[in-house]
Structures are given as structure tokens and as C-alpha cells.
Amino acid sequence: MAKRKKTDDRRRQIAAAAGALFAEQGVRATTVRDIGDRVGLLSGSLYHHYKTKIDIVHEIMGDYGEDLVARYDRAALPGGTSVEKLRRLFQACFEANLEHPDEEAILIRELDSLFREPEFAYIHETLSRIEDIFVGVIEEGIRRRELRADVDARFVYRMMMDVMGAVPRWFDARTHDESEVVDQWIETFFHGIGLENEA
Amino acid sequence: MAKRKKTDDRRRQIAAAAGALFAEQGVRATTVRDIGDRVGLLSGSLYHHYKTKIDIVHEIMGDYGEDLVARYDRAALPGGTSVEKLRRLFQACFEANLEHPDEEAILIRELDSLFREPEFAYIHETLSRIEDIFVGVIEEGIRRRELRADVDARFVYRMMMDVMGAVPRWFDARTHDESEVVDQWIETFFHGIGLENEA
DNA sequence: GTCTATATTGAGATAGAC
DNA sequence: GTCTATCTCAATATAGAC
Numbered sequence: 001m002a003k004r005k006k007t008d009d010r011r012r013q014i015a016a017a018a019g020a021l022f023a024e025q026g027v028r029a030t031t032v033r034d035i036g037d038r039v040g041l042l043s044g045s046l047y048h049h050y051k052t053k054i055d056i057v058h059e060i061m062g063d064y065g066e067d068l069v070a071r072y073d074r075a076a077l078p079g080g081t082s083v084e085k086l087r088r089l090f091q092a093c094f095e096a097n098l099e100h101p102d103e104e105a106i107l108i109r110e111l112d113s114l115f116r117e118p119e120f121a122y123i124h125e126t127l128s129r130i131e132d133i134f135v136g137v138i139e140e141g142i143r144r145r146e147l148r149a150d151v152d153a154r155f156v157y158r159m160m161m162d163v164m165g166a167v168p169r170w171f172d173a174r175t176h177d178e179s180e181v182v183d184q185w186i187e188t189f190f191h192g193i194g195l196e197n198e199a
Numbered sequence: 200m201a202k203r204k205k206t207d208d209r210r211r212q213i214a215a216a217a218g219a220l221f222a223e224q225g226v227r228a229t230t231v232r233d234i235g236d237r238v239g240l241l242s243g244s245l246y247h248h249y250k251t252k253i254d255i256v257h258e259i260m261g262d263y264g265e266d267l268v269a270r271y272d273r274a275a276l277p278g279g280t281s282v283e284k285l286r287r288l289f290q291a292c293f294e295a296n297l298e299h300p301d302e303e304a305i306l307i308r309e310l311d312s313l314f315r316e317p318e319f320a321y322i323h324e325t326l327s328r329i330e331d332i333f334v335g336v337i338e339e340g341i342r343r344r345e346l347r348a349d350v351d352a353r354f355v356y357r358m359m360m361d362v363m364g365a366v367p368r369w370f371d372a373r374t375h376d377e378s379e380v381v382d383q384w385i386e387t388f389f390h391g392i393g394l395e396n397e398a
Numbered sequence: 399g400t401c402t403a404t405a406t407t408g409a410g411a412t413a414g415a416c
Numbered sequence: 417g418t419c420t421a422t423c424t425c426a427a428t429a430t431a432g433a434c
Contacts, residue, residue: 148393192389230426240400
């Protein structure tokens with residue numbers, strides 16, 4: 001029992017070190033020797049814990065999708081206006097980036113490269129579920145006449161996701177206040193940057 | 200003279216083939232053998248025309264920055280309201296994507312990987328000049344009271360650039376009408392998706 | 399200017415001793 | 417469970433014949 005636990009600790013330690021490197025440099029640019037150095041092992045010893053380098057990526061990302069969908073699901077729960085729901089969705093994005101920065105960075109970084117491989121199809125299924133959540137909230141807002149009737153929900157979702165997807169590239173909790181960012185996003189997406197008397 | 204021209208043709212042919220591959224798969228994932236296959240040469244023969252694989256990337260991207268900055272500069276020329284200028288800037292983005300799809304795709308794809316290398320610093324200088332153009336237009340709009348006084352120009356620029364940077368990932372001139380996309384961007388950024396009576 | 403052939407390096411992975 | 421040592425393969429790049 002105690003022995004089993006220790007093995008898992010080592011696995012987690014390797015996954016954590018690898019995750020930080022993958023997030024920073026990308027999976028392809030990170031060598032098994034880099035990972036070994038970080039945890040104080042020779043590269044060959046990693047293979048006692050994982051069958052391949054890609055298996056480490058699966059270990060890191062495999063369960064993360066559920067966590068992420070659950071966050072957005074919770075944010076979209078009934079309660080409040082459409083703006084309030086959108087705000088909760090944006091906040092969920094930041095919480096994910098704060099609590100799982102490596103996973104978020106890897107998700108975005110590898111989306112158009114490694115995660116195009118068929119074995120990572122589950123990543124895209126996760127994103128598709130998140131898209132449905134956003135689109136559901138936006139379409140409900142249109143039906144409730146809280147959002148403009150002429151907005152294309154999938155189109156607006158894409159704009160929002162493009163903006164949220166850039167968070168790992170610039171966000172630093174030490175220099176940014178996430179609630180201010182969420183405020184600005186809400187202001188811009190909901191009210192726009194134009195002055196009314198110019199419309 | 201005719202001979203010199205032929206040599207340049209070969210260089211351009213190689214750069215074009217490599218550009219398409221770089222845009223699709225990324226520079227790192229594209230091998231010199233891939234490139235050779237595309238132009239009907241053995242990989243070794245490429246080295247008669249270019250010293251290294253990375254030199255081909257420089258050939259493709261080296262002059263493109265000027266082209267891009269010139270486009271955005273022209274779009275920001277005096278004339279019209281701030282919305283009209285923003286519309287012209289968005290249109291410039293689409294024209295760039297239509298006329299130089301490979302360059303745009305490579306620019307975005309490699310921004311956080313290959314283009315972090317010091318030898319590609321000129322790419323970031325180009326982007327910095329484009330940022331200044333956008334920020335200039337937005338700040339002018341605020342001074343003219345055409346845009347809200349409380350918008351943070353750099354922040355809004357980042358949102359816009361994040362949205363524009365995703366264009367190479369989904370835009371297909373055969374299925375999308377770029378002027379419709381520009382319309383939606385302008386509507387969303389300028390007026391927002393909210394209904395006035397909800398504000 | 400292109401080909402044949404090969405040098406060189408780097409990276410993922412394995413075998414077997416400890 | 418880790419190390420030593422090494423295999424294997426793929427990729428960039430080079431040398432010299434044609």
C-alpha cells in the first residue's frame with residue numbers, strides 16, 4: 001500500500017516536470033533527457049514509469065477535459081441574466097488557467113500540431129462540448145431578448161474562444177488581476193467600445 | 200541574364216513549396232525530404248539553393264513584414280471615423296490572409312516556437328509596429344469621442360489581434376465571405392452583442 | 399544544377415547489471 | 417527503481433561524381 005503510493009508519486013512527479021516543460025517549449029521540443037534532468041533521473045529510467053513520451057502527455061491531458069467541461073457546465077447553470085452567465089464562463093476560463101496553467105498552455109499550444117493526431121481526438125471532443133455550452137448560453141440570451149437577435153452564436157463563440165485561448169500566452173497572476181480582465185471582456189463583448197451617440 | 204532568372208525561379212519554386220508545407224504542418228515537422236519531394240528534387244540538392252532549412256523560412260518571411268505593415272499603415276490613413284478605420288484594418292487582415300495565406304499561417308503558427316529564436320526578432324518588431332498602428336487608431340477614436348473613454352487601447356488591441364490571429368486556422372475563401380466576417384467583427388467590437396434595453 | 403552516397407547529430411527507446 | 421550502455425531511426429547537412 002505504502003509502496004504503491006510511492007510509485008504513483010514518482011509518476012506524478014515526472015508528469016508535473018514534463019508538463020511544465022511541455023507548456024513552456026512544446027511537446028516536440030522537449031526531450032526525454034530534459035524531463036529526466038528535471039526529476040533527477042536518466043532518460044532511460046523514465047521508461048520504467050511510462051511506456052513512451054506521448055504517454056506522459058496523455059497522463060497530463062487525459063483527465064483534464066472532464067475537469068474543464070465541469071467548470072464551464074457549472075458556470076452555465078441556470079441563474080442570472082445572460083451577461084452574468086457569460087461573466088461566469090469567462091471567470092471559469094481564468095480559474096482553469098490559474099489552477100492548471102500547464103494543462104491550459106499545452107492544450108492551446110498543441111491544438112494544431114500534436115493534438116491533430118487521431119489518438120488525441122478526445123481533446124477536440126472536449127472543446128466541442130465547451131463550444132456547445134457557450135452556444136447554448138448565447139442562444140438562450142437571444143431568445144430571452146437579452147442579446148441582439150442578429151448575432152451568430154457560433155461566430156461569437158469563436159471570437160470569445162480565440163480571446164480566451166490567448167490567455168496562457170500573456171496572463172501572469174502576479175501582474176494582472178483576472179477580475180479586471182473579465183470586466184473588460186464583458187464590457188467589450190456586451191456593450192462594445194463605441195460611444196452610443198456615434199451609432 | 201536569362202540564366203540568373205532561372206536560378207531565381209528555382210529558389211522561388213522551392214520557397215513556395217516549402218511555404219505551403221510549413222503553413223500546413225509547421226516548420227519543424229516539415230523535413231527537407233518533404234520539400235524535395237514537392238519540387239521533384241532530392242533533399243541534398245536543395246542545399247545548392249539554400250544553405251539551411253531555416254534560410255528558406257527567412258526567405259519566405261523576411262520581406263513579408265514590410266508588406267504587412269504597409270497594408271495596415273494604408274488602412275489607418277486619415278479619412279473617416281474610427282469605426283471606418285477599424286473596418287479598414289480588419290479588411291487589411293483579410294486581404295493579407297487572401298493574398299499571402301502561407302505567410303500568415305506560418306507567422307501565427309511559429310510565433311511561440313521557432314520565431315522565439317533571436318534570429319527571428321524582426322518578426323516581433325513587425326508585430327510591434329502593427330500594434331502601434333491599432334493602438335494609435337483606438338486612442339485617436341477616444342480623443343475624438345467616437346470610442347468610449349474607459350477602453351484600454353492595448354487591451355482592446357490584444358482582443359482584436361487574438362481574433363485576427365485565428366483567421367488562418369478556419370478561414371476558407373470558398374466557404375466564407377470575408378466582408379461578412381468583417382461586418383460581424385465590427386458589430387461585435389463596436390456595438391457589442393447586448394441589447395440596449397438590458398444595459 | 400542534380401544525383402549518389404554518406405557523414406553527423408539528436409532523440410526515442412531497450413537490455414541487462416545493480 | 418535506477419543506471420550503464422547501446423540500439424535504432426530519422427533528420428539535417430556535406431562531398432564529390434556526373
